[in-house]
Amino acid sequence: MTATKQRDVVDLLVDQHNQIKSLFGQLSRARGTEKRELFEQLVRLLAVHESAEEIVVHPSARRRIDRGHQVVDQRLQEEDQAKRELAELYEMGVDHPNFDTRLARLADAVVQHASHEENEEFPSLRRNMSEAQLTRMAGAVRAAEAMAPTRPHPHSGESATANMLVGPPMALFDRVRDAVRDWRESQADRG
Numbered sequence: 001m002t003a004t005k006q007r008d009v010v011d012l013l014v015d016q017h018n019q020i021k022s023l024f025g026q027l028s029r030a031r032g033t034e035k036r037e038l039f040e041q042l043v044r045l046l047a048v049h050e051s052a053e054e055i056v057v058h059p060s061a062r063r064r065i066d067r068g069h070q071v072v073d074q075r076l077q078e079e080d081q082a083k084r085e086l087a088e089l090y091e092m093g094v095d096h097p098n099f100d101t102r103l104a105r106l107a108d109a110v111v112q113h114a115s116h117e118e119n120e121e122f123p124s125l126r127r128n129m130s131e132a133q134l135t136r137m138a139g140a141v142r143a144a145e146a147m148a149p150t151r152p153h154p155h156s157g158e159s160a161t162a163n164m165l166v167g168p169p170m171a172l173f174d175r176v177r178d179a180v181r182d183w184r185e186s187q188a189d190r191g
Helices: 009-029 032-064 068-092 099-128 131-147 160-190
Strands: none
Touching: 009 032, 009 099, 009 131, 032 068, 032 099, 032 131, 068 099
16 A cells, blocks of 8 residues: 555454454453453444444445345344443453353454455445545544444444434443543552
8 A cells, every 4th residue: 555545444444353353362361450451442442343334334335235235234233243242241341250251252253244344345345436435434434433432332223323323422421431440440550
């Protein structure tokens, strides 16, 4: 990629998929505080990533690619299940005896989901949209991520409309909660 070429939405999302896979790998080997911190990073990245896909990418894919409705509906079902599992893991906590087993199951499902997107949805977007459209879509994804919740909210829905209505207030709530948690942890470290 040349220095003058901007990243398109497919490059951006594949990079995020790779970050997610890396976090799952690191998390499977981590213990204690490192494990909790890595899990918090993973939760945030997955929540923000999926919200942005639901707001920006999936609606475009639904309209632009062959069998778009079918492909997107399958991805949304996978995302809904992952959100529910991630929310349960978050509530369970990294010290729960079943955490590692359920995390491994979630990792397999998320990696399979990413593979479906990378092999079905993303190549079709590249075939059916111009480079300029894909680059603009990357900007829209970044904007959606800035407003996205930092935790999964499985009961809020997977549609672009649901994410646009519920996402910003939940994102604000999540970010305040994250700041308070970080402050408490920094106070505890000073002990």
